[in-house]
Amino acid sequence: MSLSFLASLYIIGRPTGSHDSVLLVLYFTGAVLGWLVALPLLWQVPGRRPTETKFAAGFLLLGVATIAATAGLFALEYRLFYAQWHAPFLSRIWMFQFVFTSASAVYQFAVLGLPHYLPFGFGGLAAVAGLLAAHRR
Numbered sequence: 001m002s003l004s005f006l007a008s009l010y011i012i013g014r015p016t017g018s019h020d021s022v023l024l025v026l027y028f029t030g031a032v033l034g035w036l037v038a039l040p041l042l043w044q045v046p047g048r049r050p051t052e053t054k055f056a057a058g059f060l061l062l063g064v065a066t067i068a069a070t071a072g073l074f075a076l077e078y079r080l081f082y083a084q085w086h087a088p089f090l091s092r093i094w095m096f097q098f099v100f101t102s103a104s105a106v107y108q109f110a111v112l113g114l115p116h117y118l119p120f121g122f123g124g125l126a127a128v129a130g131l132l133a134a135h136r137r
Contacts, residue, residue, distance in 0.1 A: 001031035001066060004121035026077065027116070030070025038065035042132060051133050058129035066125075067117075071109045078105035 005027040009020060038061040045057045082101050087093035 001070070001117065001121050001124070002028035004124060005116045007120045008116040008118075026073050027070060030073050031066050033069035033073070034062060034066030037069065038062045041065075054133035055129050058132045059125060062129060063125055067114070070113065071106045074109040074113060075102045075105035078102070078108070 002024050005024060038058075041061050042058055045054055047054075049057075079098065079101050082097075086097045086101075
């Protein structure tokens with residue numbers, strides 16, 4: 001997924017500014033965390049299922065887990081930046097600020113971050129899901 005991010009930046013021309021290296025690490029870490037979450041869930045799909053079902057499960061689980069992990073990391077980074085202006089920890093106002101800051105970050109990632117997965121990340125996801133489906137015969 002980090003290669004998809006790089007390709008999105010340099011081939012398609014979606015510049016992000018001076019934070020490219022930080023975002024590259026963020027996308028890489030999100031992909032690793034997504035893999036670590038999705039793989040145990042994938043092994044719960046019985047091996048006797050058709051290959052298409054295993055492919056679909058792998059595609060869905062890997063895609064959702066990777067996007068969720070990357071969006072979560074983006075929200076944590078966003079929250080760390082804005083924490084200096086928030087109310088004291090665990091106060092009622094702090095909880096509202098935490099929820100709405102995190103929701104804003106996830107929305108911002110959905111709008112600005114997800115396009116970096118297309119079209120290259122989509123192909124990589126399909127290739128890995130296909131390899132996992134073929135491996136589980």
